[in-house]
Amino acid sequence: MTLQPEDFWSFGEWLLRPGAFFESALLQGIALIVLAAVIGLIIGYLVAAARYGPSEGFYSVARIIRDFVREDAPGTSIRRIYALARLAFQEAIRRKVLFVVGLFIVLLMFAGWYLDPKSDDPARLYISFVLTSTNYLLLLLALFISTASLPNDIKNKTIYTIVTKPVRATEIILGRVFGFIAVGTLMIVPMAIASYFFVTGDLNHTHQIETSSTLSDDTVVGQTTEDRGHRHSFTLDSDGIGATDTQRGHQHPVYLEDGEIVVGSAQGMLRARVPVYGELAFFDRSGRPAQQGINVGYEDRKGGFASAGLARLVNTAGTQARRIQHGYVEGASLSRGEYLFSGVTPSKYPEGLPLEFTLRAFRSLKGDIITGVQGTITVQHPTQPIESNPFRFEVEEYQVDEQFIPLEMEGTKITETGTLNLFDDLVDENGNVKIVVRCIDPGQYLGMTQSDVYLKPAENPFAWNLMKGFISIWLQMVLIICFGVMFSTFLNGSVAMLATFVCVVLGFSAETVYEARYYQEVGRNMGGGPIESLVRTLRQDAFTTELDVESAPKMIIKSVDSVIMYCLDLLVTALPNLPKMMQTAEFVASGFDVFGGLLLRHIATTLCYLVMTCTIAYFFLKTREIAA
């Protein structure tokens, strides 16, 4: 799992962005809500002005504001919201939306046929499957129920009996939103429970004993049978307690039962590592600090754009390139990656540092193809020339390698060699320590990101982590419901659904839009904006050539395109970044704990959009003639 730099921010850093408040989420959120109110007022004014003339339009907008402040906001009653939410809930339930849950269970029953338990990482496969299928099913469902209901009520005129009761626009909107959220919750809970049992149940397996031999000290060693594409070797001590080795991220206990050797169920397959990340710094082949590692090709396509918030609005972020994802260090040179970990204390790590890493290898020559690319890990004092002897490892790509740094190790303290103590010699008084990663094969490269080397002081229960994955799905569902209800206040059912869908798609393509804008800003020919692309398509021009038209039309095309791209950029920046939220599924599937800060960020984002969409919906419902 690869994280972007902004993923490491704590909730506070994300919200306030110390030092770059202009890029902060808080500012963006406030801007969104204010913008929603302003757009609502402007549209409300235009509608009213078209209907009654400019001055009357102004009066009616003023009345909406007055109504909101004096009547609707203070008069909104929880009781009525509850009644309306209950109605929306009953409506959905009696329309048999719970059928979707049944569909999901059926899907799970047959999923076993298609999911290969022999794969290298079955846990990832299974977890990704349940989370992705729940995610799409629920988003689709949210799209349908949230956009259909209010237009239906208006079409069937059932809304007449509601708005002629002392019901306020705020209550109609919030009632819907909360009712649908309740429906979604009712669906996601059984889906989550079924998913949990499906994953834990289907991944569990045992092996039989194939060969075993007793050693002189009564220890039994042997091999298990091959099941699900792998076998284990095991040892059983004379007390009858033993274990297999670790294969594909899990091991089995081995014990004696009635004189027979029995292999127990799989353990450690489903994990929720709680990593502690360090700060990564790269050094080039001559040992000088470098901005980033070596780009071995297309790394700049995989990295994301920096999260810039409102900075995109004032055009400072348009020229920001994608960051490169994996930075590589060159083998057998001074090139290295240094991770600075802080908060390393004896109380947290009493037995040593449990280091885990997932590095990438890049071979520029064939070399020895039997052994993997080799590297070393060295523990260093952050400021003084004290370092341990290197720990060698052979990189296993796409799997988690483990390296335990013990309390005592051989090393060099300034000039003298000897035994070093981790906490006495290598960790400084502030609890900082450096882990240095090098590649030792000449001509080969090791790639790393900040998230690739971490300390693992603890694990969280898998069930709780899976639940956090589902909470994230739930939040996405809430977002879709908010947008659906907002659009359904002024569009009819199918159009509202389409509009919501377009918002989702635009949210998903934010990075693509940023990229197109970036190329435009830096003047690189990469297809250009929509009009230029259309011209190129019609002329069958390649997209990296200079646009082959007269200079005057070219200027017009380019400037219109840049305006369109700027607006599109603003739009996608304003929309929820759903891929970012879906990333939590990747955390769970990769066996990493979804950290609280990330979930909190998603919750805050969802709340912001709830307020924004409800504000817009309020204006539309207020200006709308219900019976027209």
Next chain:
Amino acid sequence: MDTDSTAIADNVDGAASKSDSSNVVIETRSLSKVYRDFWGRKKVQALKPLDIEVKQGEIFGLLGPNGSGKSTTIKLILGLLFPTSGRVLVFDQDASETKKNERVGYLPEESYLYKFLNAEETLDFYGRLFDMSGAQRAARVDELIKMVGLDKARHRQLREYSKGMTRRVGLAQALINNPDLILLDEPTTGLDPIGTREMKDLILQLRDEGKTVLLCSHQLADVQDVCDRVAILHQGELKELGRVDELLKVQDVTEIHATGLSDSAKQEIRDLIARSGGEVKSIDNPTTTMEQLFLQIVRESDERPGMRRVSEREAAQGEN
């Protein structure tokens, strides 16, 4: 037949009570409505400037053929539509105020109810929209279900209901908050004769309880039976406004009910009338039916635009 020129002249509708505005429940001030299409082009003038006042405790009927602006008026009163010009005041508040709905009950043209709920759930739901405690609500729901005679069907979903039954639930939901003003849009459509009678009795009963009822209908018999005053609309224009009994008086015909005339006297009846020889039981203006009045208005409408009553009264005043 003799022409009675000394017709009852005081059929000026409630001119006396017009002064005390505290009793006015609904007041429309040159209320008009133009329906526009998406581009804001004028499609139809649904209501030409309308001034009516509905007073507390009366049953006021809005009458007119299809498309005459009855429903538009009711929707404007409820705030479901926004007036193109003019104002509606309900309980001295603007029609767009939500607060007024605390005291209003509305039975829509067709009962637009949630078909997936049963009668009890429906009423319970509408009850929750008002300030009522759970116990109060339960009692009120039960009372209303019994009142509209759906006790046996209270747990059936509304989708299974007949039109008449749905209508009754609709009426019950309009009364859930014990409103002071009840707006009934075509209250008797879809009801059988017994149901119609019950509905009329109920309307009268509500009036007796001091409530104000505004109903619109093209079922003329209903209006004739229960309304105290009616406004007749045609093509969005107010044609007649007044007390029902007075509107139905025919002023240029005298009707004589007589008894005690012998067979021979029957021969001389014209003479006897001329000389006032017989015993006259009653000499009065006969009443027409609402239907005749209605048809007459529709017939005259094209020839004489504007409010019919006004032009006639002016003519009468000219004579006097």
